[in-house]
Amino acid sequence: MVDLPRLPDDPSKLAREPLREQIRQVLVEGLLSGRWKPGERIVERRIATELKVSQAPVREALRELESLRLIETVPNKGARVRDFGVEDMAEIYPVRAGLELVAAQLAATTLAEDPSPLEREVEALQRATARGDVDEQIRHSVEFHREVVKAANNSVLLHTWESLGVEVWTALSMRWLDMELHAKAADHARIARAFREKDPGVGQMLSDHVLNYVEAALKSHKSIH
Numbered sequence: 001m002v003d004l005p006r007l008p009d010d011p012s013k014l015a016r017e018p019l020r021e022q023i024r025q026v027l028v029e030g031l032l033s034g035r036w037k038p039g040e041r042i043v044e045r046r047i048a049t050e051l052k053v054s055q056a057p058v059r060e061a062l063r064e065l066e067s068l069r070l071i072e073t074v075p076n077k078g079a080r081v082r083d084f085g086v087e088d089m090a091e092i093y094p095v096r097a098g099l100e101l102v103a104a105q106l107a108a109t110t111l112a113e114d115p116s117p118l119e120r121e122v123e124a125l126q127r128a129t130a131r132g133d134v135d136e137q138i139r140h141s142v143e144f145h146r147e148v149v150k151a152a153n154n155s156v157l158l159h160t161w162e163s164l165g166v167e168v169w170t171a172l173s174m175r176w177l178d179m180e181l182h183a184k185a186a187d188h189a190r191i192a193r194a195f196r197e198k199d200p201g202v203g204q205m206l207s208d209h210v211l212n213y214v215e216a217a218l219k220s221h222k223s224i225h
Helices: 011-016 019-033 044-051 055-067 086-113 116-131 134-151 155-162 166-175 185-196 202-224
Strands: 071-074 078-081
Touching: 019 044, 019 055, 019 166, 044 055, 055 071, 086 134, 086 155, 086 166, 086 185, 086 202, 116 134, 116 185, 134 155, 134 166, 134 185, 134 202, 185 202
Parallel strands: none
Antiparallel strands: 071 078
């Protein structure tokens, strides 16, 4: 059995990040590392004991993962990992692409005036790519898209986008489906430039870019099987 990662010892970290969120990250890492396979139970009491926390924040974290469709609750059996894969991505990514199309349209003026939040993420992504740092590639790729959605200045849109668990699904698509990160730094640089240049097609460009994740995942899945 793979041990669960420890919660951070730094008290300031605990203050900055809700305990529920930390536990959620620990559970996601457990999924990514292979501690729990599809169909396997996740025992709430055991997790709480291992992390030395009460069961309440563990239960909250599990609910969040259930809302992301990563786990499911079975009557009289508790939580278990869903048997998810490319089919789930094929449902989630078109929704995400639609949201980001709307976000790009709403954010176009703001990002044309100041595209620096996007350009910072592009530069960070380029550095991570040069180092071969997959975790940082995932993080800055997702942050690039988050900056677009934030710039739309629409709380409903942002909340809906966040509810899709973009970073979790990006990581899972790479590590479980053995999919290469499609969103290369060059793709993001092209989109950032389109915002700066007030390209009227930037929304469709961003939407197509997101949908390419699904195409890459499907190709990877077919090559494996």
